[in-house]
Amino acid sequence: MRNKRIKGVVTLALMCFATIGFSQSQDYKFPFQNPNLTFEQRVDDLVSRMTLEEKVAQMMNKAPAIERLGIPAYDWWNEVLHGVARSPFNVTVYPQAIAMAATWNTPSLKTMADYSATEGRAIYEKSVETGKEGQRYIGLTYWSPNVNIFRDPRWGRGQETYGEDPFLTSMLGKAFVQGLQGDDPKYLKSAACAKHYAVHSGPEKLRHVFDVKPSNYDLWNTYLPAFKELIVNTDVAGVMCAYNAFEGQPCCGSDPLMVDILRNQWEFNGYVTSDCWAIDDFFKNHKTHADAQHASADAVMHGTDIDCGTAAYLALVDAVKSKLITEKQIDVSIKRLFMVRFRLGMFDPASMVKYANTPISVLESDPHKAQSLKMARESIVLLKNTNNVLPLKKKNIRKIAVVGPNADNALAVLGNYNGTPSQVETALMGIKEKVGKDVEVVYEKGVNFTDGNILQAEDISKFCSFEGKQGFKAEYFNSNTFTGTPVLTRMENQLDNFWQEGEQITESLKAYNFSARYTTDFTADRTDEITFEIAADDSFQFFVDGKMQIGSFGNSSGELKSTKLNVVKGTTYRLEVKYRQKEGKASVKLAAGKYVKTDFKAVANRLKDADAIIYVGGISPQLEGEEMPVNYPGFDGGDRTSILLPEAQTEFMKALKDTGKPVVFVMMTGSAIAIPWESENIPAIINAWYGGQSAGTAIADVLFGDYNPAGRLPVTFYKSDSDLPSFTDYSMDNRTYRYFKGEALYPFGFGLSYTSFKYNKLKVSKKVVEGKVLPISVQVTNTGQIDGDEVVQLYISFPNSNIKTPIRALKGFQRISLKKGESKNVQFVLNPEDLSIISESGKAILPLGNFNISVGGGQTENVVKSIVSVTKGNNK
Structure with a gap:
């Protein structure tokens, strides 16, 4: 039995519970510890014993322990969009949400959510056992699903949704919540959270300031149905209110959204969390409130129970003293929060809670991995198949070319808001495994996402050393300011690191709000001009002999940057990379070599003797996502400025088509891409989305006919940018299949099959x-x-x-x-x-x-x- 569930309550009878059971006369220090009482009675008793300061502290996402009452610390922030995200353990990663929507399979999605909750329970139980229950990304309150409507394909976070249709979104969201929360009449397996409430779908750069004013017709027919389904009919445990304002009020302080609709009409009695840093937006960006006191009081009175990411709610103590809000109003929020924790069984012995004894061995179990592969297969949409080019016949193939920026891109298939599996199958890997040793597989990347300038990277690690040891001296700091003594110093052979947010780098350091310094001496093996290239998910600086060459610590750079350096053979150069991470994924990679512009015709000529050419392209979560510091042609801040496939990729495919060999376009994307030339000229096109850890196997199964594709589009694929209204216009006129008056390239619900x-x-x-x-x-x-x-x-x-x-x-x-x-x-x-x-x-x-x-x-x-x-x- 794990006494950490009820710290401070160490009685002989409780310790012996597993063998003698509970009795109505059991002694407890406090009534709220008695599992024989109702949850309502226990919550009322607990809250009555808390001070105002203790209550306010519990309204932060990182709620501290209350030692005198035996309440352990708890961080509400966790994610499970398509598998447990950002976990310190390896977990099963399913296809991205938009890909799961393409399955149009509610039972499959429910099973996936159930398996994810099982893995989440195992992680939580292990964390309780090891005294880490107060850390981020190990809790049981998951801020998923995202049931915003994907109204515009330029929105980078649309990949997190179930598409553009309210009904499809409602049914899939319902299945997800049911699977995640379980079927026990008393305890929740985990707690789902419907987000982002409401009328929220980009642009990412404006999300902290924009004010939406949709018509009542659009509000009720498009933006609210999925939330209503989850709240009224599915008993979702939580709701996250959005950053933006709605009709002049921040969503987390909206009269119509939070009071009239959510709490009154829909009678929602679960908890509401702000989106992270949204309360600060009240007074810093929306300018609707004077300061943290007024913003926090107003948000709580509108039913926002948790302030995520900021310290604004700490001002509630003074707000009560200033009579902006009463302590009784704060009690309403506190009771809602503890009700969720009691329903999750956090204060009851493990033997009483159906889900509490989940072993860590369930992580990446065979049924879970099989479900990931199943959903990856189900999600693939066959968009075109002229003259039955697909499926490819293995007996007719002796050489196959696999090319393109996503052919061997393990990051792309994982999407965003993802966990880390033990193994990822890229398209290249899946095809190689499918055809076996009797077929020659030739791979060339050939093109980046937006241009043909490819770095011909060299292995420079053998020329790098520090104090006589090969590699880089790596120093890690427990802050993002490089201050204090490093918590970890070690040699790393190469500078190529990737972590999920919150992933354990070492026992005392997580990949969140940290900094690292990498130092090495590079001795040139020749006199030449070398390009040093750094890719990072946050800000960095690159120094050569103490002089900064590229990077900055202002706004996060978060993109690929390079600098050229003329080196002399035998000369040693001190290289230093300083990397600073705040939140999100953490990655930093140093590469060196020469940039070479791809000659598409030359590449095609080298591949012309292949029996088939598989081009794996599209876009990537490295380009589209949440408020990203990315600025490439066609992409800006996580969103897209054009829905056209980048021109460089089209030019490459034109050269491949000229070989006369069958070309198959495998497109990876989290959103609709306009591919007018490809649709007209490439004989076979499949959309593989971001297919999760088994994406490569699923793609190969479809290409070679071992699985008959049946995915259907959950979004409209438009022909061009001219089909789209203004991105900032929230009217649904001429948007999505329900109101679009033009002709789509591939309509919502479309998908071909190998049969009829x-x-x-x-x-x-x-x-x-x-x-x-x-x-x-x-x-x-x-x-x-x-x-x-x-x-x-x-x-x-x-x-x-x-x-x-x-x-x-x-x-x-x-x-x-x-x-x-x-x-x-x-x-x-x-x-x-x-x-x-x-x-x-x-x-x-x-x-x-x-x-x-x-x-x-x-x-x-x-x-x-x-x-x-x-x-x-x-x-x-």
């Missing part, structure tokens, strides 16, 4: 009475020669409505498996809410008259249709 499907026998009543459900069934038959999955999609539209409605709207979907020649009957039930539209006044309306129903493998292609009439019900 037929729909018939649609059964649906011609009339539905207002307020009644509408059953629907359809027969689906696999008419091809290969077993495969199909995603059955149901859409409705109101072409003659006198109120604003979507062009069409998804209202049902099921992923089914069919053997060749097999038929299945698929059933749906539409309820009155499915048939309702929120009017401009914000009221739910069921349009009377006719509406259209279509069921099939997409929006308009291969569908069966029916017209249904809505009639008034009998009010008697």
